[in-house]
Amino acid sequence: MFTQQQLTAILSSLPDPAFILTRSGRYTEVFGGKDARHYHDGSALIGRSLFEVLKDDKARWFAAEIGKALECGVLHIVEYELSGSDVKGAGDGPSEPIWFEGRVRALPFQVDGEDAVVWVASNITEKNDVERKLRELSETDALTGLYNRRKLIETLDHRMQIFASEQSQTSVLIFDLDNFKRLNDERGHHAGDSALIEIARLCRENLRQDDVIARIGGDEFVIVMPDLDCKDALAIADRLRKQVSAELRESLRYESTISGGVSEFSQPDRFSSDILKRADEGLYVSKRAGRNRVSAC
Known part of the structure; x- marks a missing residue:
């Protein structure tokens, strides 16, 4: 068995900090945090309240999470961000936002007459950055930096759920560059x-x-316009058509235009592909009518 002194030494050597916090938000003890790459000495927090250290909104959030951990009686896991703007006192707190995973567990005894939790904070900023970059790569077109088909379908599925429950309209514009092959050839x-x-x-x-x-391939682009009906989306699309033609003439010294189709969700739609199909039909109407136009369908 370890002595009390040895147990304290072990806890103090933990790489991640462990905070003992009461229901009212008072720091009664801080252990660990010895990984100097990620943490500063937290001993100055002992005896202080969350509401003395953090801005009110952030302090209330921490207090609410402590309450949840005390009520549920099992391990409570949360992810959260801390930055200098969350901390009271000029110059205090991290200069850049830092992400943490908090593992919070109710203690089976009171501390100074209050229910309390142990809150272990692990710095997950690097992990989150890697995940964000991987997510961006999986959702982004490498050439233009726009979203790709995967993100487009995800967005349309989400907007269709909103349309089904709230009748909040969404319009879609599909367009491509007229005679794109000729531009590449010449x-x-x-x-x-x-x-x-x-x-x-x-x-x-x-x-x-x-x-x-x-951008969903080649010279084909799709724009999802939340909270716009087809009429308003058509006006925006037509302005974009004129701007693209003028800018390509100026920047590339090449006469080129775009053709497009616009559609909106309708009551019979069952899948997000339904609105894409109609917008695509509008694109082909524009092509057959001589190009350099946008058609509603």
Whole structure:
């Protein structure tokens, strides 16, 4: 068996910090945190309250999570972010946001007359950064930096659920570059890539922040426009058509246009592919009508 002194030494040597926190949010003890790459000495927290150390919103969040751990009686796991803006006192706290996993467990005894928990905080910032980068790679078109088909379908499925439950409309624009093959043949694939990158830039600059822009292959782009009906989406699409033509003429010294189709969710739709199919039909209507236009379908 270990002596009390040995147990304290073991706890103090833990790489991740372990905080003993009461229901009211008071730090009664801090153990560990010896991994100097990720943690600073937390002993100054002992005897202080969460509400003295953190801004009120963040302190209330921690207090609520302590309450949940005390009520559930089992291991409670949360992920959370801390930055300098969460900490009271100028210059205190991390300069960059740091992500933690908190493993919180109710103690089977009271501390200073209060129910209490042990809260082990593990720095997961690097892991989150890797996961974020992998997620971006899996969702992003390498050439343009726009979303790819996978992210597009995920977005449409989500918007369709909202439409089914709230009747909140979403419109979709599909468009491509007219005579894209001729551009590649006459100017080379570098010019074709430059045109696609320029179109992506124009979409980012001229569409709303909530619009989801995707390149789904070749010169084909799809824009998901939440909370817009087909009429309003058609007007936006037509402005984009004119901007793309003017910018390609200016930047590439090449006369090129886009053709597109616009559609919106309708009551019979069962799958997100239904709205894509109608928008695609609108694109072909534009092509058959002579290109350089956007058609609703």
